[in-house]
Amino acid sequence: MASQWMPLMDIAKDVQEGKLKASDLVETALKNIDENREYKAIITTTEARARARAAQIDDKIKGGEKVGRLAGVPFIAKDNFLVFGAETTAASNILKGFNPPYQSTAIERLESEGAICVAKANLDAFAHGASTENSDFFTTLNPNDKERVPGGSSGGSAAAVVLNMTPFALGTDTGGSIRQPASFSGCVGYKPTYGLVSRSGVVAMASSTDVIGPLTKTVSDAAVVLDVMAGKDELDSTTIDRQENYTEIDTDLSGKKIGIIKEYFNEGLNDDVKKVVNAAIDKFKDAGAEIKEISLSDIGMALSVYYIICPAEVSSNLSRYDGQRFGYSYEAATDLEDSYLSSRGNGFGKEAKRRIIIGTYVLSSGYYDAYYKRAQIVRTKLINEFEAAFKEVDYMVGPVAPTPAFKIGENSSNPLQMYLCDIMTVAANIVGIPAISIPAGVSGNLPIGIQLMAPKKADKQLLAVAKACEAIL
Amino acid sequence: MAKLSREDLLKLAQLAKIKLSEQEIEEFSAEISDILHYVEQLQSVNIDDLAPTNQVSGLTNVMRNDEVKDYGYKPEDLLKNVPKVKDNQIEAKRMIT
Numbered sequence: 001m002a003s004q005w006m007p008l009m010d011i012a013k014d015v016q017e018g019k020l021k022a023s024d025l026v027e028t029a030l031k032n033i034d035e036n037r038e039y040k041a042i043i044t045t046t047e048a049r050a051r052a053r054a055a056q057i058d059d060k061i062k063g064g065e066k067v068g069r070l071a072g073v074p075f076i077a078k079d080n081f082l083v084f085g086a087e088t089t090a091a092s093n094i095l096k097g098f099n100p101p102y103q104s105t106a107i108e109r110l111e112s113e114g115a116i117c118v119a120k121a122n123l124d125a126f127a128h129g130a131s132t133e134n135s136d137f138f139t140t141l142n143p144n145d146k147e148r149v150p151g152g153s154s155g156g157s158a159a160a161v162v163l164n165m166t167p168f169a170l171g172t173d174t175g176g177s178i179r180q181p182a183s184f185s186g187c188v189g190y191k192p193t194y195g196l197v198s199r200s201g202v203v204a205m206a207s208s209t210d211v212i213g214p215l216t217k218t219v220s221d222a223a224v225v226l227d228v229m230a231g232k233d234e235l236d237s238t239t240i241d242r243q244e245n246y247t248e249i250d251t252d253l254s255g256k257k258i259g260i261i262k263e264y265f266n267e268g269l270n271d272d273v274k275k276v277v278n279a280a281i282d283k284f285k286d287a288g289a290e291i292k293e294i295s296l297s298d299i300g301m302a303l304s305v306y307y308i309i310c311p312a313e314v315s316s317n318l319s320r321y322d323g324q325r326f327g328y329s330y331e332a333a334t335d336l337e338d339s340y341l342s343s344r345g346n347g348f349g350k351e352a353k354r355r356i357i358i359g360t361y362v363l364s365s366g367y368y369d370a371y372y373k374r375a376q377i378v379r380t381k382l383i384n385e386f387e388a389a390f391k392e393v394d395y396m397v398g399p400v401a402p403t404p405a406f407k408i409g410e411n412s413s414n415p416l417q418m419y420l421c422d423i424m425t426v427a428a429n430i431v432g433i434p435a436i437s438i439p440a441g442v443s444g445n446l447p448i449g450i451q452l453m454a455p456k457k458a459d460k461q462l463l464a465v466a467k468a469c470e471a472i473l
Numbered sequence: 474m475a476k477l478s479r480e481d482l483l484k485l486a487q488l489a490k491i492k493l494s495e496q497e498i499e500e501f502s503a504e505i506s507d508i509l510h511y512v513e514q515l516q517s518v519n520i521d522d523l524a525p526t527n528q529v530s531g532l533t534n535v536m537r538n539d540e541v542k543d544y545g546y547k548p549e550d551l552l553k554n555v556p557k558v559k560d561n562q563i564e565a566k567r568m569i570t
């Protein structure tokens with residue numbers, strides 16, 4: 001395995017001071033990617049543009065010009081981020097060959113601070129999945145055990161960070177797609193408050209829950225990446241005001257009120273996961289945290305709410321792939337109708353089709369009230385429950401997923417079984433609150449993460465507490 | 474319990490403009506029925522007179538000035554991903570046959 005990277009700020013500082021060259025960092029990242037090809041974490045590398053950007057930064061430094069605070073730091077973006085000069089497929093056949101004419105705001109903000117995108121990571125096609133097995137191209141292997149999945153949908157990004165390809169990677173989290181692969185692969189995964197990071201230029205999945213976030217080795221690095229990306233963007237009208245900074249996050253756990261989500265510790269929870277999470281909570285208590293059991297009686301409904309609202313929004317968002325304006329188009333179509341039907345029929349993978357059809361069903365006039373509207377009302381109920389809980393505690397803690405990483409193929413023949421992998425992560429998306437997964441222990445050779453959540457817009461406080469937890473785990 | 478018949482599924486696929494293979498039709502009617510059965514647990518939740526939540530940004534009516542902004546894109550750039558272009562326009566198959 002490639003050697004561990006320094007903290008992001010240290011890398012950038014050395015680049016700014018001329019001790020490290022951006023070009024060398026890019027070459028190191030590309031070499032790391034090449035040496036770890038067997039894990040199939042990467043869809044495309046962007047050598048040419050990465051080398052050009054690095055040379056630019058090195059020239060600026062030579063000329064005494066100012067460079068950004070992430071100068072020379074290479075990173076990998078999940079392949080649903082639009083990047084200039086790089087094919088963006090969202091791991092789907094229907095978008096194969098798509099070269100975006102514009103770039104996502106997140107990439108823009110990172111690159112304007114000098115970070116350099118060197119590759120695009122594998123995912124479940126359109127981010128539909130929990131293992132990368134739904135990628136239309138290939139399955140990424142877990143860095144700790146090649147017979148197992150890395151988690152998903154940001155599985156390529158998580159594996160890339162764990163394998164030290166680059167110091168950080170970007171992911172998206174619609175129902176757990178950053179936190180669950182972070183837990184399965186063994187890194188930090190941060191899901192910000194809904195609206196905190198612009199989604200302009202990111203392939204849309206379920207717009208009312210999609211968020212963008214970093215996967216890193218440490219909480220401090222995640223905070224730095226968030227700090228660069230966060231805040232309003234005129235190109236995404238759902239963006240919210242940011243906190244002043246996300247990087248001054250030194251605190252300790254004494255007196256911090258943390259609630260244990262009781263319902264997550266039921267018989268469905270794997271024994272090793274339970275042990276690791278309970279041991280972590282004991283350490284938090286020893287460090288002075290006030291631990292209290294919290295009951296969220298309807299949290300068991302979160303997955304059902306999610307698997308109605310998400311496919312409904314997917315069916316709407318994926319209607320743009322019509323074979324006419326971009327992406328795959330069925331050439332032998334007899335007329336426009338056939339072109340739509342065949343382009344979408346041939347171009348979408350099974351999971352995208354399944355979700356579009358479920359979405360079409362729950363939105364259809366006869367079933368709208370019973371499914372979609374009801375899910376939205378239960379969503380309100382969940383929001384109220386979380387609000388009430390956050391009057392008693394400032395943070396909540398629980399497992400990230402019911403099990404450690406599962407074997408490739410173990411859940412892929414049963415879509416409902418695969419959906420159940422999201423059971424402990426979806427609530428944060430439905431409610432819109434920030435949540436983080438940090439490594440907490442192992443089951444044999446498999447990492448297990450612990451999940452922390454905080455009220456909406458308390459991202460800085462959550463990162464601070466997560467950093468304090470990380471220090472004693 | 475919701476059970477998707479072959480006819481239901483074909484109708485949904487037609488509405489969603491997706492051609493399904495024979496194998497997909499078979500797999501999907503069973504799998505989607507299972508998923509719909511699972512989410513039916515929401516029927517047991519007491520929803521009183523709560524209002525539905527559409528979005529959680531906390532924002533309402535985000536407005537901007539109605540002005541043209543030049544982001545520097547040329548039509549050729551925006552058309553370069555189009556499967557079929559004719560005279561700088563998107564060419565589609567005939568609609569009426």
